[in-house]
Amino acid sequence: MQLICPEWIAPVAPEPRVLAGHAVLVEGDRIAGLMPADQARALHPSAPCTELPGHLLVPGLxxxxxxxxxxxxxxxxxxxxxxxxLEQRIWPLEARLMSPEFVYDGALLACAEMALGGVTCFNDMYFFPEQVAAAASLVGMRAALGIIVIEFPSAYGSGAADYLRKGLELRDRLRDDPLFSFCLAPHAPYTVSDESFTRVARLSGETGMPVHCHLHETAAEIAESEARFGRRPLRRLADLGLLGPELIAVHAVHMDDSDLALLAAHGASVAHCPHSNLKLASGIARTARMRELGINVGIGTDGAASNNRLDLLQEGRTAALLAKGASRDATAWPAHEVLHAMTLGGARALGLADRIGSIEAGKAADLVAVDLSMLQTAPVFDPVSQLVYAAGREQVSEVWIAGQPVVHKRQFAESEVRSRVSEVVGRVRLWHNRISEILPVGPGAGVS
Structure with a gap:
C-alpha cells in the first residue's frame, strides 16, 4: 500500500469535483480508495506517503x-x-525510411515526450506496431495499438489483408499484457476499399475492437467521396456497417447536421485534434455542437509531423478556446468537461473506461501530479481551470502508470529509461541527415 497526498484531487468521476486534503490509496497496480488524507494516514501509518503540496492530482491523460x-x-x-x-512530404519519406528501426526510434521519442507531459495512454496508428509496443513497454506506458489497414504496400507488408493478418497475430501475442489493447485502424475513406472496410466491420463486431479512422478531415475528402461513391464518407461507412459505439472518428472537422446526428444516434466517438486541424488548415470541428448532442469527444495530438508537439494539455486549452470562439458561447466546453475529454472521454472511446480515465477504487493507478505552485499558475482559485487554461506540460512533476512511478520530479524514474531515451535522442541527428538527403525539407525549402 502507498499513499499519494496532493493538495487537490480531481477524480473526474463519478461527477466533476475537486477534493482538497484527500489522499489516493494505491495497492499494487490499482487504486484502493480515495479518502481524507488524515484518515488515510491513521489507517495506514506504515504506508509510504508521497506528499505533494501545491499539486493537483488527475487521472492519467x-x-x-x-x-x-x-x-x-x-x-x-x-x-x-x-x-x-501527404503526397509531397510524408508518403515519399515513409517509402524510403520505413523500417522497424525507424518506427522504434520514433515511437520511443514520442513515448518519452508524452510521458513527461502526463500522457499515460495513447492510441496509435502506424506500421510495425510491434515496435511501438516495444517502445511503450520500455517507458511503461499504456497503448492502444492500431491494426493498420491501408491498400498500398510498404516495408511492413503487401497491403490491407497482410496488415490485418500481422496486426491480429500481434494482438494474440500481447493478449495477456495489461498495458496493451488494440484498435482496428483503417487509415481513411480515400485509402481503404469497400472490401477492406467490410472486413474491418466484421472483425469489430466479432471482437469488440474499436475502429480508429481518419474521417471528414478536409472539404476535399467530402467532395472526392461524393464523386466516387455518391455519398459522404460517414454515410458510406454507415452503409458498410461501421457506424456504432466502436467507431472513433478522427478529426471530424467537416460534419454537417446530418453527420453529427448519425454519430450521436449510433454512440460513436470523436478524436478531436485541434492543433493539427489548425496547422494543416483543415478547419475547426464543431465540438460545442457535438457536446450538445451527447457525442463522446476525446482529445488527440495527431503525430508530431503535423502538430508539432505531443502536448495534450496544450491541446485541451486550444480545444476549449476553439469551442467557445466558434460557437460564440463562453460557456461552451468548460474546464471540467475538457479534463473529462482528456481522460475518461478518451478511455471510453477505446473501450477502457472500466479500467482507466478516472480516480476511482478498482481502476488502474494511472495518475498525474501537476505542480500549480509555480508563479505562472498563481493564484489558484479553481485547480481544474488552472490546469486547462494556465498550466503547461513542464509543470507535470509525477506520473504513475499501473501504480509504478514513471516520472519523478520531472524526470524518468528509471535510470534505464533515461539512458535508452538519451541513446535515441543521439540517433535523431542521423535520421535528420538521412531525411535531408531524400528531400529538401530544411527551412525555406521549395515544394517539388
Missing amino acids: VNLHTHAPMSLLRGVGDDLPLQAW
Missing part, C-alpha cells in the same frame, strides 16, 4: 489519436495543406 513514430518527421512538411503534406 489519454491521447486519443497519434502516429508516434512520426516524431522523427517533426517539421519536415510545415506550412503545407494536407494533400501536399
Whole structure:
C-alpha cells in the first residue's frame, strides 16, 4: 500500500469535483480508495506517503489519436495543406525510411515526450506496431495499438489483408499484457476499399475492437467521396456497417447536421485534434455542437509531423478556446468537461473506461501530479481551470502508470529509461541527415 497526498484531487468521476486534503490509496497496480488524507494516514501509518503540496492530482491523460513514430518527421512538411503534406512530404519519406528501426526510434521519442507531459495512454496508428509496443513497454506506458489497414504496400507488408493478418497475430501475442489493447485502424475513406472496410466491420463486431479512422478531415475528402461513391464518407461507412459505439472518428472537422446526428444516434466517438486541424488548415470541428448532442469527444495530438508537439494539455486549452470562439458561447466546453475529454472521454472511446480515465477504487493507478505552485499558475482559485487554461506540460512533476512511478520530479524514474531515451535522442541527428538527403525539407525549402 502507498499513499499519494496532493493538495487537490480531481477524480473526474463519478461527477466533476475537486477534493482538497484527500489522499489516493494505491495497492499494487490499482487504486484502493480515495479518502481524507488524515484518515488515510491513521489507517495506514506504515504506508509510504508521497506528499505533494501545491499539486493537483488527475487521472492519467489519454491521447486519443497519434502516429508516434512520426516524431522523427517533426517539421519536415510545415506550412503545407494536407494533400501536399501527404503526397509531397510524408508518403515519399515513409517509402524510403520505413523500417522497424525507424518506427522504434520514433515511437520511443514520442513515448518519452508524452510521458513527461502526463500522457499515460495513447492510441496509435502506424506500421510495425510491434515496435511501438516495444517502445511503450520500455517507458511503461499504456497503448492502444492500431491494426493498420491501408491498400498500398510498404516495408511492413503487401497491403490491407497482410496488415490485418500481422496486426491480429500481434494482438494474440500481447493478449495477456495489461498495458496493451488494440484498435482496428483503417487509415481513411480515400485509402481503404469497400472490401477492406467490410472486413474491418466484421472483425469489430466479432471482437469488440474499436475502429480508429481518419474521417471528414478536409472539404476535399467530402467532395472526392461524393464523386466516387455518391455519398459522404460517414454515410458510406454507415452503409458498410461501421457506424456504432466502436467507431472513433478522427478529426471530424467537416460534419454537417446530418453527420453529427448519425454519430450521436449510433454512440460513436470523436478524436478531436485541434492543433493539427489548425496547422494543416483543415478547419475547426464543431465540438460545442457535438457536446450538445451527447457525442463522446476525446482529445488527440495527431503525430508530431503535423502538430508539432505531443502536448495534450496544450491541446485541451486550444480545444476549449476553439469551442467557445466558434460557437460564440463562453460557456461552451468548460474546464471540467475538457479534463473529462482528456481522460475518461478518451478511455471510453477505446473501450477502457472500466479500467482507466478516472480516480476511482478498482481502476488502474494511472495518475498525474501537476505542480500549480509555480508563479505562472498563481493564484489558484479553481485547480481544474488552472490546469486547462494556465498550466503547461513542464509543470507535470509525477506520473504513475499501473501504480509504478514513471516520472519523478520531472524526470524518468528509471535510470534505464533515461539512458535508452538519451541513446535515441543521439540517433535523431542521423535520421535528420538521412531525411535531408531524400528531400529538401530544411527551412525555406521549395515544394517539388
